[in-house]
Amino acid sequence: MKPYRKVAVIGAGLTKFMRRALETGRELSFYAAKEALSSSGLKFKDIQSVVMATAPDAFDGVHMKGEYLADGAGGFKRPYMRSYVGGGSGVFAIIHGWYMVASGMFDTCLVVAEEKMSSCQPHPQAAFNSIYDHTLERPLGVNLLWIFALEMQRYMHVHKISEEEIALVSVKNKKNALDHPSAQVAEEVTVKDVLNSEIMAWPVRRLMVSPTSDGAAAIVLAAEHIARRVSEKPVWIEGIGWCLDTSFWTNRDLYYPDYVEKAARMAYEMAGIKEPSKEIHIAEPYDPFAYKELHHMEGLLLCKRGEAAKLTAKGVTQRNGDLPVCPSGGLLGVGNPIAAAGLMKVCEIFWQLRGEAGKRQVPGNPKRGVAQAWGDLMQVGTVVVLGI
């Protein structure tokens, strides 16, 4: 199961995440791509292929959105492809870029993830209705908050977790994000503030939900011979994994994400990791909702089932804890432009491992990190393990 070629991340770029960007999706892609390129030591002419990740076309109202974004991402006059797994697209983008380079077809790849949700008026939540089954579910007027409320409820019930314990995740991530220059909703809040915030769909409260955002992220990938030449500190892609569960989400027990576990096991096997909780130094699980971080920590096998809340309460997941989780501030703090949010997590691991995370830097020279995203109908897990 070992890949023939090693692939490294050699540059990363990120725009500010914001509520309503004046820039078009193309411009956002351009800013992120340019920053990633200039930090990589490569020039645009050295880029042999481009990968774009962006979630539903319904946000922008653009059919074949990948083709529309091509020029902003640098995907013209060269091989260009858009891959897509809903909310998991951000981390899938690096997997896509990885196989482009690891296959030997290309030596370099620019990976760009963009999302502009604000084009969907009055609120992008309405666009999410179109992800549901047209016959069985859409007529109910479902939105994401509803199904997350169901999942959160089930998770809390099975593991006997309280709302207070889940609120701690919001408190931690929003605080971490204060140090992130791209952050949209960083603030210092208390558990009480979280629990007193408006109920969106019980038990989900406003401060437990990530915002809707506009933004873009980008990374540059290179094959080993190029990475060693142009980069002083290449960050290697050690393992990748992704997994899609059945469309019939209503038939599953939602308390545990099997698909994340399968994706994680695939990535760990490739990276040669036997005990993830010991061998992973830093984690960026997908946290669009506060309980999701805990849910995904368990799926990623970073702790036993039902234990994530206890670790959070003990402070283990703080930046200076034994296992820093979402040191970037995550989606709850930095913001959630769907695909770009996933790739933002990859950027964070890249900066942390290189020791370039500034005020967000976790102590102890971390050597290995995992980033994960999740999407579709509570259905897909995408995982990447990076190391130096």
Add this chain to the structure above:
Amino acid sequence: MKEQRVGIIGIGAVPARSASPDVSYREMIFEAAQKAYYEAGIEPEQVDTFVCLSEDFNEGVSIFDEYVPDQLGAVLKPVHTICGDGLYGIASVFMQIRTGVFQIGVVEAHSKLSNIVIRGKVEEMGLEPLYTRWTGLHSYFIAGLEMRRFLYETGIKEEDCAEVVRRFKENAIFNPLAAYPSRISTEDVLNSRKIATPLKELDIAPQADGAVVLVLAREDAVRSLKRDAVWIEGISFFTGEPHIDSRDFGRASYAELSARKALEMAGIKNIRKEVNLAEICDVFSYKALQHIEAIGLAKKGESGMLLREGFFDFNGEIPVNLSGGYMGIGAMSEATVLYQVLEVVKQLRGEAGNRQVKNAKVGIVQSWRGIPTSSGATLILGV
């Protein structure tokens, strides 16, 4: 470790048709998948990775990959969408297998375009929203502009384009999977309703519904499954100029560049001597001639003449679109090109029946993503 070859070991499709009110896309994909797995001699559990091809607005569903795993037997497996036509899917699985991590991969594409009430409106959403869309340009209008420019630059006549339609629709008579086989005259095409002069109604490939599934495998897996594979010798995809307002309308740069790269990968120096048959994208009649020239089967401006002389016919030097192409099979957004791949696979295996080309060893397939894109791919298959 030495890089191993990747081959197609199974391919299944449901017959294309103009509408399919009696079956869902799930049922069509299931049928195609069963055929493909049976031909490959595998169970879906043996597959390591799945790629499905779709664009949300064509499906009327956001995040379409949500709805593919069950009918493919891909639950709790690596599955993802590529927003591209069939050849992009093949390229994607090809690259995944070539990393050394995967052995067997599946590509799926389908069309349920008959569900769309006003297709022109969906295509209009593909235009750049700030500077271009407000003009309300219909995709056929843009095709008309392109056709005019192409005819002007090359001196090819509308009659030549009509010949394309006549011949390809006739080829489709022998293809049991085609939705639009017919015998028509060039006058029928020339006298059909004007859409955006010089583009006429019969210059446009009619849409269809269908589904197709392919199984790809690495050399060692092909051997252990004891199958005869049709090997992928070359593959490339390319995006040219993304703005329709600053593009060279006379040329198909994506086809030129992807074909050059794919031929180079396959080690083919002279396409006209070394390739035995071709399947090209003919979603509009003039596009067929433009693509024939772009990939090097004819010199600039000569494709019409060669076509008239029978160079691209069944008995000609290099038969083109024996499947019937988009004109004969039907336009199925991402899926049609995989029906064309199916044709080449059958030909190279010697299973094409009464349309079998003698001694077919190498075939080329070329695709285009349609208006308003300048993205396309080329695949070279060999035995």
